[in-house]
Amino acid sequence: MAVAERESQLPMFNWVQQRTHWRIDPVTPLCMAILSAIGVCFIYSAQVFTGGNLYLQQIGWIGIGAVVYVGVSLVNYRHYLRHSHWFMMAAVPMLALVFIPGIGVELFNAQRWIKVPGLGTTIQPSEPAKIAVLVVCASILARSRIGTLSRSMWTLGKLALAAGVPMALIMAQPDLGSALVILPMVLALLYASNLSHRFFLGALAAVTLTVGVVALDAYYYNRFLDENRIDPKDSARGNLYGSDHSWLPYLKDYQRNRVLSYAMPDKIDPRGISYNINQTLITVGSGGLVGKGWTEGTQARLGYLPRAVAPNDFIFSVLAEEKGFLGSVTVLGLLSVILANGVRIASLARDRFGTLLCLGATTLLAVHVFVNIGMTIGLLPIKGLPLPFLSHGGSFLLSCCILQGLVQSVYRFRKEF
DSSP states (O other): OOHHHHHHTSOSSOOSOGGGTTOOOOHHHHHHHHHHHHHHHHHHHHHTTTTOOHHHHHHHHHHHHHHHHHHHHHSOTHHHHHTHHHHHHHHHHHHHHTTSTTTEEEETTEEEEEEETTTTEEEOTHHHHHHHHHHHHHHHHHHSOOOSTGGGHHHHHHHHHHHHHHHHHHHTTTOHHHHHHHHHHHHHHHHHTTOOHHHHHHHHHHHHHHHHHHHHHHHHHHHHHHHHTOOHHHHHHHTHHHHHTOSOTTSOHHHHHHHHHHHOTTTSOTTTTTHHHHHHHHHHHTTTTTOSOTTOOHHHHTTSSOTTTTTTTTHHHHHHHHHHHHHHHHHHHHHHHHHHHHHHHHHHOSSHHHHHHHHHHHHHHHHHHHHHHHHHTTSSOOOOOOOTTTSSOHHHHHHHHHHHHHHHHHHHTTTOO
């Protein structure tokens, strides 16, 4: 029986079945709880000398996230297949709201947040948009017969629309990092759907071409700075190059500076643009084998590791300095267990939709882990992607809990046919 036929026979309101209440996989929630506790400890440590209270906010978000995780896991995941369009209908308007004056909030030269009336807080719509793209793309592929590239063009067109509209809105904020996270997830779903290898060869060629174009753009941008004797910081503030000279006008000069700071850290303002990467390398390296001890990290205490980003994007640096190599390996091990368990549950799913949900959720988290830790140890350019369950941030924490709730739902209802 086809997936769509099976899910259509499910009772509309019988979303939670009594016999599945206690059929849970304990591995992922246990790792999530440990990582969240570690995150609170090191968010506190990153701010202990300034009197910040972000760790209290994080505790509140963890409580909300736990409730959301349980709620999502109790819903039979096949109902998301039936109602997948509602996810996109909610996500796209939320992304559009960030551009409305009085609703959208601008911070750090980007308009990525919207105010929540009455709560005095903000949310980042790009996080629920990632979940919406996952659910919609998984539902499209679960309902489609995909194989050869020519037979799959209609499906690929629908996927391009489902992923392209949110990505375009996210890039317009601008938030290139969050937009690009969606691409590996969609490619993972296509690979799991046995799409022709020719498509992936074409995708690899497109990625190679894109990297080459960006590198060439950065080269001419560097020449522009040298010839006109322009400080990179001045160019970033006024977007001098991107406005008139570039063939990639959607890139901002501050983004080009990040590329150059990765390729030429000593030349491109080591005390300005390259400051973060230099300080995070010093912070991670100074931890040694066992670290300096909790709340004893000097980089965060003295402000060398920027205090605005230490509790979120650079939380791994704080942990590495204070708990050293052993603490870092422990966190990496817990994250690896969550990712491996997601793949295991995907293999247990009895339908394509469940498999795709698990693989997509696991890919999203894997990309965040790889990029966040890669940038803190100098393997990748600085990009504002938080570390799952450790970085401060309510929107991202809730999205991680929802993603893992979907995986738990697949495990709970894998035998309900």
